[in-house]
Amino acid sequence: MGRIPREEFVPPESRLQSYQDEPVSIGYGQTISQPYMTALMAELLELHGDETVLDVGAGSGYHAAVLGALAAQVVSVEIVPELAALAAANLARAGLGGNVTVICADGSHGYPERAPYDAISVAAGAPEVPSALVDQLRDPGRLVIPVGPLIDQELLVVEKRHGRVDTHVAAYCRFVPLRGGGGWQ
Numbered sequence: 001m002g003r004i005p006r007e008e009f010v011p012p013e014s015r016l017q018s019y020q021d022e023p024v025s026i027g028y029g030q031t032i033s034q035p036y037m038t039a040l041m042a043e044l045l046e047l048h049g050d051e052t053v054l055d056v057g058a059g060s061g062y063h064a065a066v067l068g069a070l071a072a073q074v075v076s077v078e079i080v081p082e083l084a085a086l087a088a089a090n091l092a093r094a095g096l097g098g099n100v101t102v103i104c105a106d107g108s109h110g111y112p113e114r115a116p117y118d119a120i121s122v123a124a125g126a127p128e129v130p131s132a133l134v135d136q137l138r139d140p141g142r143l144v145i146p147v148g149p150l151i152d153q154e155l156l157v158v159e160k161r162h163g164r165v166d167t168h169v170a171a172y173c174r175f176v177p178l179r180g181g182g183g184w185q
């Protein structure tokens with residue numbers, strides 16, 4: 001994360017906040033997540049460098065850039081067209097888009113075209129773990145997702161291994177709502 005210029009992913013008028021440990025508004029009612037959360041979620045995925053990762057909720061593209069530094073390929077899905085364009089532009093300007101593909105789609109259903117994924121990271125809170133995401137996770141694979149009511153959530157790690165799916169709570173958090181068919185609609 002020290003190598004990734006976060007200021008390239010923060011709106012120009014908020015650049016003084018680039019290295020503060022807090023979310024920053026990126027428009028359309030959305031935020032670039034708190035850096036601590038991006039770090040924690042990336043750490044929980046236990047990436048080694050050869051994985052294909054699905055990132056749901058591209059937003060500014062910053063989280064995708066961090067995942068791109070840790071894995072081989074990142075597919076980053078964003079439901080708001082303007083933010084999908086913003087994420088792609090930010091990644092390109094920062095020179096970090098080489099292994100990140102930004103797609104405008106409802107990622108609450110995952111992105112079956114590129115499945116299975118070694119790891120899946122969801123940057124918006126869901127009422128429950130969308131079954132499509134578990135289906136698109138490779139065995140072995142790890143999914144990290146905030147789940148719970150709109151006001152605050154549990155950060156869940158869903159681990160698929162030897163045909164089994166185990167879930168544990170890694171942290172408590174507050175994310176913007178996951179929209180779409182597998183989210184809050």
Ligand code: SAH
Nearest residue numbers: 032057059060063078079107108123179180
């Ligand atoms: N990872 C982003 C954080 C973005 S906040 C970053 O580093 O900047 C969560 C994002 O999820 C928002 O941009 C929101 O528009 C997006 N989102 C919400 N529901 C979604 C869905 N069903 N599919 C894809 N993106 C979604």
